[in-house]
């Protein structure tokens with residue numbers, strides 16, 4: 001079939017995928033004066049950062065649901081508030097109900113939190129703030145790395161030395177004790193950390209619920225304590241460390257604000273435009289070809305699709321070194337999460353969460369009653385089973401933003417970890433509704449009015465996350481966030497600076513440093529890398 005030529009002619013940059021990182025990259029590149037076209041396969045922009053209708057007039061953040069990591073720099077530089085972004089701090093940041101009918105909230109107000117903890121253990125109450133202060137101090141060492149390309153240790157010469165010096169400069173003021181603590185947190189297990197530091201099981205569980213998110217591994221796995229640092233980055237418009245935010249209008253409002261910023265800067269954003277392949281000739285990306293055969297020439301191509309999708313499906317294998325393809329193929333994906341979105345006729349009444357708390361204070365609860373429960377849950381998922389012990393993170397979004405549902409309706413999103421991508425002896429098409437039923441049963445143990453008030457239910461298994469949102473193996477972060485897949489190892493060693501073995505092809509999504517979550521960081525960093533290469537000339541000279 002003869003490919004149709006695009007009438008608008010060659011673009012400076014084409015971006016494959018309109019997830020929030022693709023949109024971020026589009027906004028920065030267009031603002032720098034490049035002619036940018038972004039191509040999204042779905043009919044909606046935002047990727048895993050969307051608000052969608054799940055029942056008549058009821059809208060939900062169908063995938064990501066809490067904004068905790070969106071970089072303040074992105075918010076300010078792209079003026080997202082002027083483009084309609086409004087976030088409301090979660091207070092409590094989370095709450096864990098227990099089988100004995102009590103619940104432990106994590107208040108953001110220090111005095112209120114102190115009073116809550118003192119009832120459980122005066123020792124842990126003191127320790128909680130001491131540990132929190134220390135973790136915040138340590139997280140500040142890591143924070144600057146989020147918004148820059150990681151050092152490339154494979155490079156020699158002046159550039160390699162500059163990278164090494166940059167790394168050294170970031171840790172100039174670190175003390176010996178802090179180095180030990182950092183290494184311990186990066187390599188140790190969350191379970192051991194919590195046992196060592198806290199005596200009360202409920203306090204331990206609260207920290208667990210806040211620190212192990214969306215990744216492979218139970219709380220006793222080495223390296224699981226790194227999550228304690230991840231959630232302590234600055235976030236929100238006011239740049240608060242450890243920020244958790246509800247987004248008014250759902251997470252899609254972030255994507256909409258980014259899209260508005262990109263359009264204002266002149267970017268063209270197209271939906272319903274699946275890219276079939278990157279056009280590579282002579283070792284250089286020269287544009288893309290859509291599934292309908294349309295060719296879109298460009299001097300540079302950025303991919304917001306995950307690394308496996310980008311390199312194993314959109315690029316001719318002959319254009320990539322074998323060892324690179326093997327390394328990409330080995331990236332750990334394999335789920336391990338699902339999402340169940342509900343419309344309810346009544347607000348869930350959760351045991352232990354008092355009716356006289358404000359509606360926004362009653363908006364979150366996490367079902368993970370102990371470390372052992374979490375470990376059992378991961379263990380089952382590891383063997384390809386749907387766990388009997390389901391860890392479910394629930395947000396009643398309509399308690400904070402009533403515009404999401406009409407009167408008499410409530411929207412609750414339920415994030416489920418851990419579940420496998422590959423089920424042992426069955427398939428997700430056969431088991432989808434069984435997972436939905438199990439989630440409702442798990443919630444009913446704490447909020448008995450939920451089953452009778454169910455109006456609509458959307459179950460997104462890891463397979464659905466792959467099919468609908470384009471996530472290879474349903475991995476919500478475009479690759480597990482384990483130490484061996486982070487920093488200069490992300491997406492694969494030697495290629496952490498957004499460039500790829502193909503000249504003019506860049507990765508700008510969560511599969512690149514610093515990884516997944518709604519941060520905008522990979523999109524911003526990749527755009528800066530493109531612009532720095534652009535200034536040096538090779539991209540401008542590449543016009544075929």
Ligand SMILES: Cc1cc2nc3c(=O)[nH]c(=O)nc-3n(C[C@H](O)[C@H](O)[C@H](O)COP(=O)(O)OP(=O)(O)OC[C@H]3O[C@@H](n4cnc5c(N)ncnc54)[C@H](O)[C@@H]3O)c2cc1C
Pocket residue numbers: 016017018019020021022039040041042046047048049062063064065066067068069273274275276304305306309314337338339415465469470471475476477478508509510511515516517518519
């Ligand atoms: C269920 C779930 C819950 C989550 N919860 C949270 C949370 O509460 N907080 C948080 O911070 N993070 C959360 N995350 C993680 C976070 O949403 C993602 O890591 C992040 O949104 C990834 O953004 P991205 O722009 O890099 O990629 P994506 O959002 O995956 O976007 C990539 C885009 O590329 C498109 N695409 C792929 N291939 C092609 C092609 N060939 N042609 C055209 N377009 C293509 C896809 O359709 C998609 O729109 C969650 C994710 C999921 C799935």
